Amino acid sequence: MDTKKPTQQKPKxxxxxxxxxxxxxxxxxxxxxxxxxxxxxxxxxxxxxxxxRFEGRxxxxxxxxxNGYLHIGHAKSICLNFGLAARYGGLxxxxxxxxxxxxxxxxxxxxIMDSVRWxxxxxxxxxxxxxxxFEQLYExxxxxxxxxxxxxxxxxxxxIREHRGTLTAPGKNSPYRDRPIDENLDLFRRMRAGEFPDxxxxxxxxxxxxxxxxxxxxxxxxxxxxxxxxxxxxxxxxYPMYDFTHGQSDxxxxxxxxxxxxxxxxxxxxxxxxxxxxxxxxxxQIEFARLNLTYTVMSKRRLLELVEEECVNGWDDxxxxxxxxxxxxxxxxxxxxxxxxxxxVAKFNSVIDxxxxxxxxxxxxxxxxxxxxAVLRPLKLVIDNYPEGQVEELEAVNNPEDPxxxxxxxxxxRVLYIEQDDFREAPPKEFFRxxxxxxxxxxxxxxxxxxxxxxxxxxxxxxxxxCTYDPATRGGNTPDGRKVKGTIHWxxxxxxxxxxxxxxxxxxxxxxxxxxPAGGDYRDFLNPKSLEVLSDARVEPSLAGAAAGSRYQFExxxxxxxxxxxxxxxxxxxxxxxxxxxxxxxxxxxxx
RNA sequence: UGGGGAAUGGUGUAACGGUAGCACGACUGGCUCUGGACCAGUUAGUCUAGGUUCAAAUCCUAGUUCCCCAGCCA
Numbered sequence: 001m002d003t004k005k006p007t008q009q010k011p012k013x014x015x016x017x018x019x020x021x022x023x024x025x026x027x028x029x030x031x032x033x034x035x036x037x038x039x040x041x042x043x044x045x046x047x048x049x050x051x052x053r054f055e056g057r058x059x060x061x062x063x064x065x066x067n068g069y070l071h072i073g074h075a076k077s078i079c080l081n082f083g084l085a086a087r088y089g090g091l092x093x094x095x096x097x098x099x100x101x102x103x104x105x106x107x108x109x110x111x112i113m114d115s116v117r118w119x120x121x122x123x124x125x126x127x128x129x130x131x132x133x134f135e136q137l138y139e140x141x142x143x144x145x146x147x148x149x150x151x152x153x154x155x156x157x158x159x160i161r162e163h164r165g166t167l168t169a170p171g172k173n174s175p176y177r178d179r180p181i182d183e184n185l186d187l188f189r190r191m192r193a194g195e196f197p198d199x200x201x202x203x204x205x206x207x208x209x210x211x212x213x214x215x216x217x218x219x220x221x222x223x224x225x226x227x228x229x230x231x232x233x234x235x236x237x238x239y240p241m242y243d244f245t246h247g248q249s250d251x252x253x254x255x256x257x258x259x260x261x262x263x264x265x266x267x268x269x270x271x272x273x274x275x276x277x278x279x280x281x282x283x284x285q286i287e288f289a290r291l292n293l294t295y296t297v298m299s300k301r302r303l304l305e306l307v308e309e310e311c312v313n314g315w316d317d318x319x320x321x322x323x324x325x326x327x328x329x330x331x332x333x334x335x336x337x338x339x340x341x342x343x344x345v346a347k348f349n350s351v352i353d354x355x356x357x358x359x360x361x362x363x364x365x366x367x368x369x370x371x372x373x374a375v376l377r378p379l380k381l382v383i384d385n386y387p388e389g390q391v392e393e394l395e396a397v398n399n400p401e402d403p404x405x406x407x408x409x410x411x412x413x414r415v416l417y418i419e420q421d422d423f424r425e426a427p428p429k430e431f432f433r434x435x436x437x438x439x440x441x442x443x444x445x446x447x448x449x450x451x452x453x454x455x456x457x458x459x460x461x462x463x464x465x466x467c468t469y470d471p472a473t474r475g476g477n478t479p480d481g482r483k484v485k486g487t488i489h490w491x492x493x494x495x496x497x498x499x500x501x502x503x504x505x506x507x508x509x510x511x512x513x514x515x516x517p518a519g520g521d522y523r524d525f526l527n528p529k530s531l532e533v534l535s536d537a538r539v540e541p542s543l544a545g546a547a548a549g550s551r552y553q554f555e556x557x558x559x560x561x562x563x564x565x566x567x568x569x570x571x572x573x574x575x576x577x578x579x580x581x582x583x584x585x586x587x588x589x590x591x592x
Numbered sequence: 593u594g595g596g597g598a599a600u601g602g603u604g605u606a607a608c609g610g611u612a613g614c615a616c617g618a619c620u621g622g623c624u625c626u627g628g629a630c631c632a633g634u635u636a637g638u639c640u641a642g643g644u645u646c647a648a649a650u651c652c653u654a655g656u657u658c659c660c661c662a663g664c665c666a
Contacts, residue, residue: 168594212595223664242666344605476625487625556626583627
């Protein structure tokens with residue numbers, strides 16, 4: 001792989017895995033106390049439990065191919081499979097479906113395991129690789145040959161396609177279809193022995209070239225591929241197809257409910273055919289609709305393209321829907337699990353509004369993120385009647401949602417920075433922040449009134465504000481009961497830390513980037529403003545030494561986390577995970 | 593025009609013959625030292641047409657629309 005690797009990060013704020021899979025797990029592991037209604041998969045499982053099918057076991061698995069990084073769509077599958085196992089006191093395996101050495105890489109298996117663990121799930125000692133089953137699969141292929149149910153075919157790929165027929169027309173039998181069993185056995189052995197070049201022959205199942213289900217038209221079982229495999233090295237030069245591997249792997253692992261996405265529905269009859277012809281244990285496959293999200297793309301192919309073409313900065317770019325990307329962005333495993341719970345599961349192809357994801361992380365972080373003050377676009381404010389050189393330590397609440405989080409001291413002095421957006425020389429209707437002659441509250445500090453505005457003579461840009469403060473309002477209180485509409489955040493110029501802040505927005509500027517007009521490309525919809533870097537931000541001094549990955553609410557702005565890759569003690573870098581709901585922005589938009 | 597699936601407010605998802613509910617969004621209002629959070633409320637839905645039934649999102653029939661399948665990918 002020549003793609004950029006995401007940095008392995010281990011923010012210590014992360015809980016150890018599985019600890020809180022509790023949300024989905026009734027300790028006993030028997031029937032769940034169910035207040036919530038059942039999704040269609042749970043209904044099937046409960047029916048199986050009732051009828052004693054599978055001896056009352058529930059055993060699922062998450063079976064990724066290690067050919068890319070996991071994304072939020074995989075999270076849906078992971079939460080489903082591990083969640084079901086937890087809910088019904090069963091087990092869930094992790095299995096790599098690694099049957100195509102040309103696309104797979106150890107880099108991917110490592111990141112996949114890391115992401116599953118990060119999400120909070122534990123496969124115990126049940127880590128499997130389809131490649132561990134290669135020998136058994138080979139024997140099963142031989143068994144089919146002996147039973148006259150498989151044959152070695154010398155047709156080229158093109159010829160096989162021609163023989164396959166079309167959606168409406170039946171296929172034609174391969175001229176090699178009736179090759180004697182002994183000859184098949186010999187040829188297949190020699191395929192394995194490496195006597196033939198790539199593509200020279202295949203092993204095919206003998207099913208039915210006239211089947212309306214194209215998967216049943218003598219599908220290829222084995223292809224010759226002189227490629228070295230990330231796990232089996234050069235031991236094999238023939239590799240089983242996914243279709244000949246997946247169902248039998250589930251069978252070997254004694255999976256009860258084999259949950260996969262909708263496009264495999266057409267393959268189920270083939271898997272059933274293999275299992276029945278081989279006479280081996282038969283799991284139940286259940287298909288569900290994969291996740292789609294607005295304003296992003298979700299296919300591994302496209303994500304790989306974005307990385308390789310450097311449309312983003314690697315798999316863990318905070319704009320990516322990958323788990324490593326979301327993690328670096330500041331998303332918590334809890335929020336992602338909550339999201340997966342909330343979107344449900346069905347067989348209907350749907351698109352979830354990304355606002356649901358954003359709501360999930362806000363909900364989680366609102367509960368737990370400490371609040372701090374940070375000024376993203378600083379505007380100098382001088383309090384003319386405040387004693388020069390004086391510094392006061394004012395008390396600020398760490399988290400109004402969590403009294404146990406306590407309070408901290410924030411330094412205040414004569415020269416401050418406030419947000420440029422919090423001042424308007426000509427305030428529009430309903431703007432109740434600072435403006436000439438107006439009074440606002442500086443959060444946890446004092447009420448100030450704007451007395452004058454200093455502008456750059458050449459550009460006319462506002463460079464400084466002058467105010468007077470009311471000493472009686474220390475702490476932000478109004479002893480006279482006076483009401484102030486606006487409260488704004490600030491940092492003391494002398495004490496503030498300089499920081500870089502990265503504001504992220506949707507990667508694409510349209511809800512469905514896959515919906516491209518003829519001749520267009522989804523990349524045409526990349527949002528040019530998906531990343532805005534603010535290099536002159538100021539944050540309150542309590543943030544000195546903030547740990548990589550730690551998350552905060554910058555009051556009135558959003559949730560931010562310390563970037564795990566680029567942040568340094570002497571120069572903090574923050575990623576905006578998600579903004580706060582911005583009612584004022586909505587009002588302002590409406591006014592236009 | 594073969595086969596396999598699926599259709600419930602703007603978006604998701606429940607209801608399993610008996611009051612169409614929940615979440616997100618949108619919109620009101622309340623509260624607030626975050627225009628955050630929170631609280632209260634409003635909006636808005638059973639693909640169509642027939643049929644069965646006291647009663648249909650649910651059962652039956654016929655349509656319509658959408659998705660998947662012609663890799664030696666998974």
